[in-house]
Each structure stands twice: as structure tokens, then as C-alpha cells.
Amino acid sequence: MSDEPAPEKPAPEKPAAEKPVPEKPVKKHEPEDPNKPLWEKDPVAPAWLDGADDPLTAALKEEVGDAIEAARSFAGDLTFLVRRDAIARTCAVLKEKHGFTYLVDLCGADYPKREPRFDVVYQLHRFSDQRRIRLRVMTDEATPVPTVCGVWRAANWPEREVWDMFGVRFEGHPDMTRILLWEGFNGFPLRKDFPVEGIDTGSAIYPEFYREGAGPVAGSGTGWKPPKPPQEPS
Amino acid sequence: MTSLIESVRTTVGDTLFYGAVSPLVKILVLLFLMILPLIAYLTLAERRILGFMQARLGPNRVGPWGLLQPIADVAKLLVKGDSIPLRAVKWAFVLAPCLVVGPAILVFAVIPLGPRAEAGGLSWFVTDINTGLLFVVATASIGVYGLILGGWSSNNKFSLMGGLRSAAQMISYEVPQGLALVGPVLLAGTLSMVGIVEAQKADRFWYVFPQIVGFFLYLVAGVAETNRNPFDLPEAESELVAGFHTEYSGMRFALFFLGEYANMIVISAVATTLFLGGWLRPFPNVEALAFLDPVPGVIWFALKVFVFLFLYIWFRGTFPRYRFDQLMDLGWKWMIPVALGNLALTALVKLLVA
């Protein structure tokens, strides 16, 4: 890691702390040589662009109406924010009419400060012109998302993984069980409020041996208590 | 040597000598000085030869060139913990390895390593019964019970499947094997193992030449009978973990191992006897090779057996494994019809010539 820049916190030692001082002004004030190759210029991070004028957006808005809540693009990937109850229909339209026959990936994300807190993100691919788009659906813990298993069989395991990791349920999924963790695991590990050092899994596995919260705790004792187990699926 | 034998014979009397002392001594010598060391060193040879074929060394640490490796292995297996699964059928679990190794070694009783006794000596075989070949086939087929019992009694599904596979495989391949053996019997006109070799001497050719089809059938069926590559389905490691002997450990596992290698030697020895002229030198009809006559018959016999054993090892280094249904196809749809055709042809030729 010798060649890596240190993370942003200031170095604790004196000699190291002196170093950045002469460097910084050089970097800031030297005018950019326009003929420099790209990799010697300061990187330009991509930014969000409006995707409303994309022909795909127009066509999709025509077909699924108000299911598309927003269309933006970032680094060349068009992202649609899709209304939750219309996701399966939108996917079917994209597959049948627009040739997005291939579901690249499906994953979840957790934004606890937001309401509703979860995202489910779909990456689609079209073979004819190698186009990739992204769909996002927002949901919360209580509301299930319609499954897209009927559109692509590829969605089966990733949707199970989202359920396993985030506790987002998918409606109509043929096998909505945990996939990486065991049935009865107490919590959803990729949620932001799930502690990194782990939780008491003992009571979940061996309820006859441990009271809830009394089993062996992974990591050093942080005093963390497991939350109430999630609502059992009806 | 001869005088020692003579003195013992005169001391105990002819009846006792030929009835008990001589066979007993022969059995002990055969078992402890020939078969068991041969099996032990066959494992070493296999590992070294496979190592050579696979661009690696093989065991070379215990003793010079790894020569003490088999002894170390045996010592390890003897002192290793020997576990019986809780839900195993105990008596069958214990009996199974014995059923594999016992018959395999029993067969050596009728295999002639060399010619009959000349005056005042001992013959190079334990006994010569006039249904020798029948004894070989019958005894060897007991071994399959060991595999089935071992697989079934372990109370393990993989073992059970291994046992079932071995039952189907060995019973299927006994048919072409038996049919292939009938060819030499027809030519020799006797079932005695010694008689068959002597008939080859009298006919002045090895039976591999007229019975080339039968020879190859026997070879393939023999590989299948011993559960070796490419027919090692009963213990297919990547499919059934270790098949029928998954649950075995320690000396019981070693007995299965012993049985497998003993069976290899049996198949090789029977093939040598029936097809390659047993203890006869190569081309017994060519006078120009008469200078080979002083070499003792047992040396020729051993050389021929080693060729077969090498073939076994070579197969293992070369072939992938057959699938179960393909194995059955090969046995029933190809080998049995060919064996039957070969038998009919042999009988016809024999009839016409005689």
C-alpha cells in the first residue's frame, strides 16, 4: 500500500504533516496544459444528466404511462425511477418491445434516512446495440415489490438475496426464502443499522439454549441488542 | 533345497507330506512372501508410475526411492482409529472387507506359477484341481458380496449407491468375462489351470493368438471386475465420495484396498495363464529362442503379470470414467454379443479342425 495516498485524516507525525504543505499550492495554481494527455489532467467526475429527451424514455412513457417517475443518466447509464407496483409490467415491456432480454443484475440498497428507505436496482442489457439501462424501485420494509421472475428467470436468486440481505419482500416470487443466510437468521445484514461486528445469532439458532440476546456475540461486546425479529411472512 | 525337501518328506511320510506339509508351506510362502509384498509394492509402483506419467515424483521420502513407503502405509493403517458408524449394521460392516479380500487371495491356490514337479521336487502351484477355472470364476464372484454388504451396511446413501453400482457392474461383466474364458477352455479341452498351460505347450502357441477377441474381452471385463479406471464407478471419488468404502477406516479400509489389488493380480494371473501361456517362454514353438529355456517359468509368469499390472496403471493415468448407463450399454450391448460370437466361432473352428 506504499503507493496509495493516505486517507483524508491528517497524518499524526510531524514530518509527514509538513509534506502536503508545499505540494498543495503547486497542484492548485498551475494552469492546466490543454495538450496534456487525459490521464495527466485532473479527473472529471461524471454528473447526473437529465434523461427525459432520450428516445427510450419517450417510448417508455408512451407505453407504461406514469410508471416512470424520473429518468436521469449518469456516466452514460440511463436510470429510470419506476413506480413500485408497475415494475414487473415495465420490465416486461422493456423485454418484449425494446429488446432488453437480459437482466444483468438485481440488487438492493438501503437509505435509512429516506422514506421509503429501500431501493431495488435492476440492470438491463440489450444485445442489439449493447445498451445498458438501470431501473430503480423504492420500497419500504412493509411493502413487497412485484417480482420480475416471470420476466427473467435470472431474477430468482438475486431477489432472494435482496430479501436475505435487506428484508425487502418480492410479491409472487416462487421461492421467497433466505439464500446466503439460514432461515431464522435474526436480522438483515446489509441494512445500514445492522452492526458490522455481528449480532447475537445464538438465540436464533438455539432458542432452547439461549434467551434472546443472551447467546454468544460475534466480536467484542458492544452492548448491541438484537432488534425485534421481522414480521413473519403470512 | 532338494535334499531338505527330501529329508522332510522321508521324516513325515509321503501322505502327510503331500497332503498337509507341502500345501501348507506353499500357502504360507505364497501368501506372505509373494502376494502380500506384491500387493504392497504394487501400490508403490502405481504411485510411482502414475507420478512419472503425471509429471510429478510420487512417494520418494520413506527409504531409498520410497521403497519403505508401503511398510509405512501398512503401519499407519494398522494403528489408525477404526470407526464403525453408529447406525451401521455391525456384523455386515465387519464381514464385508473379509469377503472382498478372502476370495481374492483364495484364487491363488489354483494358479500355476510354474510347471509340475519333476522328480523329487515340489510343483509351482498349491493344488491342481480338474475344475480349476470354474473354481477361479466361482471364488472371484464371491467378492461382489463384500462390496454390496459394505455399501449397504454403512448406512450411508453414497455407500449404498456404490454398492448397488458394484453389484450391477460386476454381475454384468462376469458374463462376458466368463464367455471369454470359455474360448481357451474349448481349445485346451480341460478346465484345469495347469492343464490349460500344458495344452498351450502341446499346441505350441499361446491362446492369445487364436483367441485375440476373447483376450481383449477378458481384459476389459477384468478391468471392470476389479473396479479400476475407467470402470471405477462403485468408488468414483468425484461422484460417490468413495463409494462403498466411504465409511471405512483403518485396517478395514486397508482390507478393501488389499482386495482390490489382489483382484488385479488375480485377473492378471488368470489372463496370463489362459491367454499368454502361463509359465511358458515367449513363442514356445520357435526353436531359435530355445536359449531362453533355462529361465525359470515363474520368472516368465511374473513378467507377464507385471505387463498386465502396468496396463492397469496406465489405464488409470489415461482414461476418464464411464457413466453408469454407458457402462451397462458397453457390457450388455457390445461385449456379450461379441463374446458369444467369438465362442461360436471358436467352437465351429474346433469342430472343423478336429
Added chain:
Amino acid sequence: MTQPLALPEDDHDGLFADSEEMELSFGPQHPATHGVLRLKLKINGERIVESYPVIGYLHRGTEKLFELHPFFQNIPHTDRMDYVAAATNNQAYVGAVEKLLGLVVPPRARCIRIILAELQRISSHLLWLATHAIDIGAMTPFFYTFREREILLDLFEDYCGARLTLNCMRPGGLPYDLPVGWTGRCAALMADLPGKLDEYEELLTNNRIWKKRTVGIGVLPPEVAIDYGVTGPMLRGSGVRWDLRKALPYDGYDEVEFEVPIGRNGDTYDRYIVRMIEMRQSVRIINQCLEKLPEGPIMAKRPRVMKAGKDAEIYHGIEGPKGEIGFYIVGDGTPNPYRCHVRPPSFINLQSLPELCKGALIADLVALIGTTDIVLGEVDR
């Protein structure tokens, strides 16, 4: 659609149940499951009626760990997902971070990345061939391929000090330049390798038993393959000419010449042939790269602290040895990724296993696990 199986958890006594079918727990401790895959099987004799993969035995929470570390400290975590193809994992991850930050990789670094990635592809395929062959019962190719893989790993060791968990790429370029004499050793190996590949093929390609065990086994029609999201040699074996190196070129793959092999029948044998040809094509790519290896810097100008923009989210996928390995990264303006999701090729490819082994025999099952080329470290993450 795979229907859920209602297999009893404790099936000790399933053996003597009234059903004709036997329930078999294949794995997780089984020599042919390439790690800790478990398959719940319902078998009728040797024929598989239903199969249900159970995974997660190697789950280490990699995606959670990603969120804890700054962008550059996450590279070692990617090594440990598909631990036999660390370089391509690195490449996918750093590619994603570069896309997120707008970094431009200098040409020399791109060229060396291609070399490393293709070496990794060869080494991964060699390992696949070894295990695939030994699953089907051919023992010898295992040792032959490991002989060459050893030299390959030596090359990696010379470059970055590690043999498996390479940690050999950084956002914006590479940590080190090639050591002295490395290109020569690499070129020597590349000159050697086609002959060695012939050697393996001699043992297998026209071997009757090998063909019997692979031809027509596990046929995956192209439309089903796409439906299951299968990628990599699995998809190409089914006859879909799709390779991310060609389709969405990254790291300068558009500047090298190579061909993308496809299969005709979509069976295990075709996938075997596709991977064998891919290794030869990788040799071709490496030779081109060694020839034209440009001089220059190996690291782009990049901020001292790499921070993603607020709300930035990207997905970047590359062609790994097993298929598309992609990273979906969300930034929140801190040096850590807010969310970093991996699209693991093995995970998605494994999903098609129940489809592949419908009606197959137990012996085919191990061939099919071999042909999907899974690494459980990546399936479970």
C-alpha cells in the same frame, strides 16, 4: 420456473419412505462440489428428479465490508471473492471506481492490465480444466495443468508478490511497473503454452469416453441461457457470441485482435471447447500486448483522497473468466462506497444448474457442476 422443494431438513429416514425417490444431500462436504455447495437431490435410482442448490456456507459479508473501507482499501476484498481469478475481480472493481471518479488510465497501465487479466483467465481456465477433468475421472490433466499454472502464478508473484490474492490494480492504474525481465518470461510461457494446450487436448478432446461423458450433457439452449442471465463461456457455449471484451470494450480491449469462440449445441463438450479456444485467444492477446507494450506512466493523476460524488451510482461489468463480473457502486460524497454490490458470475451461472441437471444422472451432475465453473467464494461472497 424452479419450484421450491419441500424436502425435510432431517432426512435420515427418507431412505425407507414410501416414495420411489431417494433424497440425497450432495455436499457441502463432497469432493466434486468445488467447495461448499450443497445440493438437495431427489433421485430415482441414479437419475435426478429434482435438485435444489443450497448456498451460503462461505458467506463472509463482503458487500458489508466494502462499505467500511475507502475505495482503494476494498481491492483486497475483491481478491477473496473469486480467489482463482483475483486479477479480473480487481479489474472490474477498479474499473467501476474509475468510472465513478472519471479517472483515465494511461495506456501502459491498460496494456499491463490486459496482460494480467488474460494471464488470470488462462490460470482460471487451467484450474477449471483440471477440476472438470478430475470430476469426470481423468486424473492426469489435473497435474499437467497445475504444472503450467505454477509457472503462471510465478509470473504473478514476480509482479505483485502474491500468487492468488493479487491485489494488483489500483483505481487509475497500477501499483507497480513490470519488473525487469518479466515480459521475457511471460513471452516464453506464451510461446510454450499452445503446445501444452495441445497436450491436454490430446488427452481429452477426441477421447471417446470424454466425449461420451460430455457431448449432449447439460444442453442449455441460447434463449434459456439468456433468460437465466448466464454469462461467459457458459453463454458462449450455447452459441451466443457475446463477450464484454468485444461488446463493451474496456481497458483497451478494442485495440487488440482476438476472436470469440461459440459453441454449436450448448452442451458440456461445447463449453469445454469454448474454454480451450479462449485460452489460445488469451495467449494471442497477451502476445499482442507484449509486442506493443507502450512506455509511459502507469498511474493516472488522481485526487489524494478519492471521493465519489454525492448520489453518484454506476455499474461496471467486465468479462471475467467465468462470466460478467460487475460492480454496482453508490457514492455518498465520502471516501467509502455507500453501497457496493457485486454481480458475481458464478452465482448467476449456478442458478441454471437445476435446469441443466434435470433428468441427468449423478455422474452427469458432477460434470455439470464442473462445466458451470463455479467458485463458491464468489457465489457466497
